[in-house]
Amino acid sequence: MIAKKYWNKVVPRFMILGILAASASLAFCQGLINPVPTWTTLVPRSPTFLDLSNDGARVLIANSGSGSFLTEWNVATKSNPKCTFTGWQTTFESAIFLPGMNDYVTRSVDKIFRIERGTGSVHWSQFLTTSALFMTSDGSKIVASGYSDLWILDSLTGAILSQFPLANNLSRKLSVSPNGRYAAVQASRGLDIYDLETKNLLRTGPSGSCVAISPDNQLVASADTRLIIQDLLTGIPRFTFSIPTNLSVPISVNFGMDQIVRVVCARGLVAWNLSTGQTVYSVPVSGSGLYFADYSEDNSLIVGSGPDGYFKFDGNTGVRLGDLIPLFGYVTGKQDLPTSHEVAIFTQSAGAFFRSEDGLFLRSLQLPPNSLCLSTPDSKYVVTISGSTLTVTDAILNREVWHRSDLFQGSNASMSPDGSLVSVTVTNPNRIVVLKTIDGSLSATLSSNGRYSAFSNDNRFIYGRSTGFTE
Numbered sequence: 001m002i003a004k005k006y007w008n009k010v011v012p013r014f015m016i017l018g019i020l021a022a023s024a025s026l027a028f029c030q031g032l033i034n035p036v037p038t039w040t041t042l043v044p045r046s047p048t049f050l051d052l053s054n055d056g057a058r059v060l061i062a063n064s065g066s067g068s069f070l071t072e073w074n075v076a077t078k079s080n081p082k083c084t085f086t087g088w089q090t091t092f093e094s095a096i097f098l099p100g101m102n103d104y105v106t107r108s109v110d111k112i113f114r115i116e117r118g119t120g121s122v123h124w125s126q127f128l129t130t131s132a133l134f135m136t137s138d139g140s141k142i143v144a145s146g147y148s149d150l151w152i153l154d155s156l157t158g159a160i161l162s163q164f165p166l167a168n169n170l171s172r173k174l175s176v177s178p179n180g181r182y183a184a185v186q187a188s189r190g191l192d193i194y195d196l197e198t199k200n201l202l203r204t205g206p207s208g209s210c211v212a213i214s215p216d217n218q219l220v221a222s223a224d225t226r227l228i229i230q231d232l233l234t235g236i237p238r239f240t241f242s243i244p245t246n247l248s249v250p251i252s253v254n255f256g257m258d259q260i261v262r263v264v265c266a267r268g269l270v271a272w273n274l275s276t277g278q279t280v281y282s283v284p285v286s287g288s289g290l291y292f293a294d295y296s297e298d299n300s301l302i303v304g305s306g307p308d309g310y311f312k313f314d315g316n317t318g319v320r321l322g323d324l325i326p327l328f329g330y331v332t333g334k335q336d337l338p339t340s341h342e343v344a345i346f347t348q349s350a351g352a353f354f355r356s357e358d359g360l361f362l363r364s365l366q367l368p369p370n371s372l373c374l375s376t377p378d379s380k381y382v383v384t385i386s387g388s389t390l391t392v393t394d395a396i397l398n399r400e401v402w403h404r405s406d407l408f409q410g411s412n413a414s415m416s417p418d419g420s421l422v423s424v425t426v427t428n429p430n431r432i433v434v435l436k437t438i439d440g441s442l443s444a445t446l447s448s449n450g451r452y453s454a455f456s457n458d459n460r461f462i463y464g465r466s467t468g469f470t471e
Contacts, residue, residue: 041080041359043327043347047291047305049094050324056296059303059324060104061310062095070095070106072117075301075312078326078361094132098155099139105155107133112144114158124158132174134183143196145171145185152196164199167192173210177217182232184220186211191222193232203235210263214255223250223263227272241272244282251290256299262315264293264304269318283318285311326352326364332373339377344395346373346382353379353395365398367391372412376419381437383422385413390424392437402440416455423453 048063056075063069070092073080095106098114103123106113107130114123128151130144141161142153148169152162168187175184176196183194191205208222213232220232227250229239239261243250247265254262260280262271268284288307295302295315302313309328312321329347336343341356351373352364367373368391370384375395382393390413391403413424421443424433432453434444455461 041326041345041352041354041361043329043331043345044305044310044325045328045330047307047310049092049292050294050303050305050310051094051096052294052296052301052303053097054099054297056298056301058097059294060095060097061305061325062092062106070104070115072104073325075303075324078324079359096133096135098135105133105135105142107144112142112153112158114155126153126158126160131171132185134174134176136176136180137178138180141180143174143176143183145174145183147171150183150185150194162196162199167201167204175211175213175220177213177232178215179217182213182217184211184213184222184232186222191220193220193235202233205230205235209250210253212253212255212261215257219255221253221255221261223253227253227261227263229261229274239272239274239277241279244268244270246284247282248289252293252295254295254299258299260299262295262299262302264290264302266290266306269302269313271318281318283313283320285320323364326354326361332370335373335375337375337377337379340379342379344373344375344379344382346370351375351382351395363395363398365393365395367393368400368403374413374415374422376415376437377417378419381419383413383415383437385424390422390435390440392422392440401438404435404440412453414454417457421455423455425453 048061051060059073059075061071061073071080091108093107093109095104098105103117104115106115110127110129112126112128112130116123128144128146130146132145134143140155142155144151144153145166149163149165151160153160166185166187168189171185171187173186181196183196185192185194186208190207191211193202195202206222206228208224210223212221218232219229219238221227221229223243225243227241227243230237243265247268247270249266250263251266252264256262259275260271260273266289270282271280273280290304290306293302293304299315302315303324304311310324312324313319314321327345327347327350329349331345332348333346342362343354343356345352349369350364350366353362354360355362367382367384368386370386372385374383379395381401382395384391389403389405392401394401413422415422420437422435422437426433432446436443
């Protein structure tokens with residue numbers, strides 16, 4: 001089996017995650033808060049570190065900065081299996097699965113934790129200032145590099161088994177050979193190869209933005225403007241490939257048992273066949289690109305995160321397969337829908353529906369840029385309002401039903417309890433416009449100086465708050 005590769009992605013501390021929960025109770029445990037909600041969902045505002053399980057079934061997402069967050073997601077269902085933990089007096093800079101996915105190993109700036117999956121209990125912690133983590137293929141040891149040292153820890157107890165200084169300061173990326181004997185550290189002044197048994201620096205190599213060691217322990221890859229593959233111990237060049245300039249800077253590299261080496265760049269994915277020396281694929285990524293990436297053990301799946309969201313890609317073709325998590329961006333609203341037994345969550349340009357009972361992700365939809373979203377109780381339609389345009393989208397078919405921008409400069413909106421009517425408070429002149437949800441036809445225009453409007457429970461009255469009410 002191919003040894004799973006882990007390397008650190010430095011997470012900017014200004015990133016923020018939005019956390020939405022149906023209900024939650026908090027329990028403190030060694031500096032962590034462990035929410036035990038009915039269910040939770042995650043709406044990241046910025047791209048964050050992520051680690052893919054060996055089988056590609058689950059992804060672990062860690063976030064630092066304000067709202068420090070660690071969560072596990074099911075890749076197929078886009079659902080969270082009650083494995084969500086928020087940082088307390090710490091920040092999660094990165095996290096990796098232990099073999100078997102029973103636990104996680106996480107890293108903050110000055111501490112390493114082993115956290116139990118599902119409960120958030122901390123098995124052990126070590127005060128170490130690190131910048132990269134790597135798990136040996138058998139899961140028995142953790143290798144960590146920092147600004148001036150390299151440590152080897154026992155993954156079961158957290159005990160430090162070995163420590164020695166690095167030749168170059170400020171390690172950025174780390175890879176360990178599958179046999180656990182050698183480490184490749186991408187530092188500020190270049191690539192350093194260490195013998196972990198003798199603690200000796202064996203040689204140096206070219207600098208790069210990412211590094212990986214091959215499954216047979218023979219080769220090491222370092223990528224920057226070029227992908228340079230050398231003999232691990234001797235440094236003899238074996239392959240050199242130019243990174244397509246339109247794909248920008250590499251962020252990760254990975255060897256496969258299929259003799260294909262894959263590189264994820266900030267603006268796309270590229271792969272080469274080492275047997276033939278030919279390019280397998282070179283696929284640009286639209287939008288703002290990628291910051292972080294990881295691979296399944298068989299390389300059939302690649303996941304990545306960037307300014308536009310979290311995505312999954314076919315590892316054999318580089319083609320984007322879709323979104324990895326349901327929502328991304330700033331949350332603009334959350335709505336309980338008792339008729340359909342669903343919960344709707346909206347961002348500035350999208351919405352997602354979850355089953356109320358257990359948070360199972362049901363579907364998502366793209367929405368026009370909006371300042372307000374409302375869903376009908378049966379989750380059939382979603383109303384968005386932005387400026388002078390009101391749009392109704394079919395949430396089942398994910399397509400626009402109608403929009404109107406000819407009646408008002410809307411300031412707020414409300415929906416009748418049965419979802420059949422939408423009221424919009426309007427300025428110039430001040431009034432309340434009532435429209436039918438199904439087709440946008442005008443139901444009534446009411447005089448009001450109120451800034452907000454609301455329907456009565458029987459749909460018969462509309463109340464304009466601030467100056468009174470109007471029937």
